[in-house]
Amino acid sequence: MEATDLTGPDLSRAAWKKSSLSGGSGGNCVEVAGNLPGAVAIRDSKNPTGPALTFTPTEWRTFLNSVKSGHFD
Numbered sequence: 780m781e782a783t784d785l786t787g788p789d790l791s792r793a794a795w796k797k798s799s800l801s802g803g804s805g806g807n808c809v810e811v812a813g814n815l816p817g818a819v820a821i822r823d824s825k826n827p828t829g830p831a832l833t834f835t836p837t838e839w840r841t842f843l844n845s846v847k848s849g850h851f852d
Contacts, residue, residue, distance in 0.1 A: 787818075787831075787833050788815050788816075788817070788818040788820070788833055789815075790812065790815070790820055790831055790833075792814070792815070793812035793814065793815060793820055793831075794812055794813075794814045795810040795811070795812050795822065795827070796810060796811055796812070796813075797809075797810045797824055801824070807825075808823075808824040808825070809821055809822065809823060809824060810822050810823075810824045810827070812831075813836075813839075815833075817835065817836070818833045818834065818835065818836075819833065819834050819835070819836055819838075819839040820832070820833045820834075821833075821834070
């Protein structure tokens with residue numbers, strides 16, 4: 780049995796970006812950091828010191844393609 784790394788990738792150098800469509804009022808926004816080696820991180824913009832979800836670049840692309848194709852509509 781292999782050990783599982785529960786710490787995840789180092790997010791200290793994450794360059795967080797929020798959609799320009801989110802507006803300036805705060806709202807329900809997520810921020811994405813795509814500059815991490817081997818990972819894409821997602822966090823709630825209202826809680827930047829809170830937890831973040833991480834995905835492999837392939838998982839993130841699959842999710843985005845599914846959203847764009849209307850899979851979740």
